[in-house]
Amino acid sequence: MPDRAKGRLTFIVGGARSGKSAHAETLVTASPSPWTYIATAQAYDDEMRERIALHRSRRGEGWVTVDAPLDLTGAIEALPDHQPVLIDCLTLWLTNHMLADHDIEAECRRLSDVLSRPRGPWFVVSNEVGLGIVPDNALARRFRDAAGRLNQQVAAVADSVLMMVAGLPLKVK
16 A cells, blocks of 8 residues: 555556546646656657657656656656656556566566555556457467556556546546
């Protein structure tokens, strides 16, 4: 259970293009700046470069960006106390670890452990990927299952959980 005297963890989950990141940015900026944006994306192609540019264009003055495609736990641990933080997103981080053939269960345990001790207002974004059809290949099924387990771990330690649907936040916890 998070130490509420030191911080709060808000977990924001939803489908692709559901408004997760934009809503999280609004929540973070309700706290005084500076705000830290921990980005897990890697720009491997033009489409991803455009997505990253779109996210950056929405953020104005007061944001500090930390790139953490793999060492998300280390980036979180290095944060100063009381720092408002947006971590975006866990499913990209999970993908990075899966493609690097890392021990997914160990990495997810490390991450959920550090997230269970928020030292400021922390907002974590992730995709809900388990609402559709069963994927037709083993890698996609493994990813869907790992993402579902990771989302459950983070939701369990979060103070609040929001599900984004069509740009609208629904309070789950």
